[in-house]
Amino acid sequence: MDDTTNNSGGFAKGAGGPFLNACADDCGGWSSATSGVGGHMYHTAADGVNTVNQWAKWTPSGLAPGSAIYEISVHVPHSHATSWQAPYVVSHADGTSSGVVDQYGLNNQWVSIGTSRMEPGQYVWTHDASGEVYDQHCAGTYCRLGVDAVKFVRRGTIYLPNVRTDAGWSPQLFLRNNGGGYARTVVKFLRGDSSIACTAQPTLFAHQSLWLNCHDSQVAAAVVESSQHLSAVASVRNSSDSRAALHNGVLPAGAGDPAFEQAATTLYVPAFYRALFGNTNSTLDLFNPSPQGTYVTFEFRGRSGYGDHTTGSYWVPAGGRLRIGAETVPFSPWVGSVRILAGQPVAATVSERNAGFERSFNAAAAGHRLQYVPAAYKNAWNLTTGLVVQNGGSNPVNVTFTFCERLVTNPNTCPTHTVYGLAPLRALGLNLENVGVLPSGWSGSVKITSSDNATPLVTIVNNGLKDASGTLVDGYSFNASNYGGRWVYLPYAAHNADGRTTGFTLRNVSGGHISGYAHYYDPDGTLRISYPFTLASAQAMGRHQSGDGLPNGWVGSILLEVSGPILAILREDAPGRSAGYNALVLAP
Known part of the structure; x- marks a missing residue:
């Protein structure tokens, strides 16, 4: 937010003591200049020494309801800002804190003054009592205090749209500090009406992980705020039949890739079912993290032979959640895709369930022409993969699938399969059992x-587990992605913890040879063990934590540190049950 000439937009200035005698334009010792953000700034002599006379204040609008953690930065213009110790004071949810910025010599630069947990109505201010005296730092005069723009950037924010406690389900939230310092964290478990059910304020050290519960019977979603970059996964389990699902956290809109970890005003859901494939039904949980309420519309596009349906507008309050069930589609049975349109950025997860299993994935903010699936099967270890691809563009497109076995030596020999003419916003399903170029x-x-560079695709992956008779009895889902990185995080992993053991699969997407390490961390951030690995171009590998020398009952996190970009997913196995999630990718 920038300075204004008429004390509007949350900015104010004045003279005569803190927050007294607010005045517009040049006044009370303040002068303007055509410099800084928007070509305008104010400046005054830093001559108060230890007594405040001139002051300026920024009160941002749109701070998140309740509280959230923001990094606060001040802009220092190239002229009329020469104080060596310009003071800034932050009024925040935990009290006040002060910072000092050496403005001298800075040239249109943003300078961070730290992170704070802030609530609506709180503010940042500065003043002329810098402690500097005449001729101390600026020859023959007082130095000048420059006043320009201040920005508030929400940090370490993660949304979990589906953290439910209804019908025998109980949630658990896994967090990992991926940053280099202390992570001051606020976790809020929310009910569907946006009221707060539970809160926690843990501090996590580097590489530390923890898990949290909320036992309120109406919990629907969760929001995590932190001063460091965190990764988060929500686990939901059913006490009656041990069904389980793992959900990736979602970042604020515009936070970067991958698209399935972003909130947005348009989201894509490649697969949605009503009473199909063994009476499988889908449920969509949508969360509005914005400080304003919003209307949301759902466009259901049927696959070949199934009808279309567009809903009316649903109102979702700020911080509220909306659940859309399979019965929203006025056809039964039905299968197709969904496009979600909202007035504010929203986040959504989709669950697919029947009497035997539960699996889930995130709605995606955008698609990509190129996507990767790290783990796929055709009747291997009783697993078979189904791929669902949605055309996120406005033109028909051909979709080509290239299948590379795990230790492929020549990617140019990988067999392919092409589906032609996928219509805009429609989806196709490809069961690998029906792909003739692949052996059982x-x-x-x-x-x-995608055959068209301008036509993005959105893909989800269903890895289904069959029993000896060939009946689908369980499975897990995850999102395909085009976004690989050299630092890839798995915030939750386990070995025989309450009968659950995990395994991860990674794929080399660098185009060349890579080497790296899988670092296993205990919950307190202690490095337990590291395993080296190497992969040639397009190769994939898996590690199951049952063979990694971990003690029974171990729960922790894993960091994959690699010389080139990779993608990874993690699968959790329990007797007769499985779940999965996408690894968090940083640093391409």
């Missing part, structure tokens, strides 16, 4: 490509 028992990775 095949396992590997998949590259998915």
Whole structure:
């Protein structure tokens, strides 16, 4: 937010003591200049020494309801800002804190004054009592205090749209500090009406992980705020039949890639079912993290032979959650895709369930021409993969699937399969059992490509587990992604913890040879063990934590540190039950 000439937009200035005698334009010792953000700034002599006379204040609008953690930065223009110790005071949810900025010599630069937990109505202010005296730092005069723009950037924010406690389900939230310092964190478990059910304020050290519960019977969603970059996964389990699902956290709109970890005003859901494939039904949980309420519309596009339906507008209050069930579609049975349109950025997860299993994935903010699936199967270890691809563009497109076995030596020899003419906003389903170029028992990775550079694809992956008779009895889902990185985080991993053991699969998307380490961390951030690995181009590998020398009952996190970009997913196995999630990717 910038300075204004008429004390509007949350900015004010004045003279005669803190917050006294607010005045517009040049006044009370303040002078303006055509410099800084927007070509305008104010400045005054830093001559108060230890007594405040001139002051300026920024009170931002749109701070998150309740509280959230923001990094606060001040802009220092190239002229009329020469104080060596310009004071700034932050009024925040935990009291006040002060910072000092050496403005001298800075040239249109943003300077961070730290992170604070802030609530609506709180503010930042500065004043002329810098402690500097005449001729101390600026020859023959007082130095000048420059006043320009201040920005408030929400940090370490993660949304969990589905953290439910209804119908026998109980949630658990896994957090990991991926940053280099202390992570001051606020966790809020919310009911569907946006009221707060539980709160926690843990501090996590580097590489530390923890898990949290809320036992309120109406919990629907959660929001995590932190001063460091965190990764988060929500686990929901059903006490009656041990069904489980793992949900990736979602970042604020515009936070970068991958698209399935972003809130947005348009979201894509490749697969939605009503009473199909063994009476599988989908449920969509949408969370509005914005400080304003919003209307949301759902466009259901049926696959071939199934109808279309567009809903009316649903109102979702700020911080509120909306659940859309399979019965929203006025056709039964039905299968298709969904486009979500909202007036404010929203986040959503989708669950697919029947009497035997539960699996889930995130709605995606955008698609990509190229996507990867790290783990795919055709009747291997009783697993078979189904891929659902949605055309997120406005033109028909051909979709090519390239299948590379795990230890492929020549990616140019990987077999392909093409589906032609996928219509805009429609989705196709491809069961690998029906792909003739793959032998039974095949396992590997998949590259998915759009024939049109301007037409993005959104893909989800269903890895289904069959019993000896060939009946689908369980499975897990995750999102395909085009976004690989050299630092990849798994905030939750386990070995025989309440009968649950995890395994991860990664795929080399660098185009060349890579080497790296899988670092296993205990919950307190202590490095327990590291395993080296190397992969050639397009190769994939898996590690199951049952064979990694971990003690029974171990729960912790894993960091994959690699010389080139990779993608990874994690699968959790329990007797007769499985769940999965996408690894968090940083640093391409």
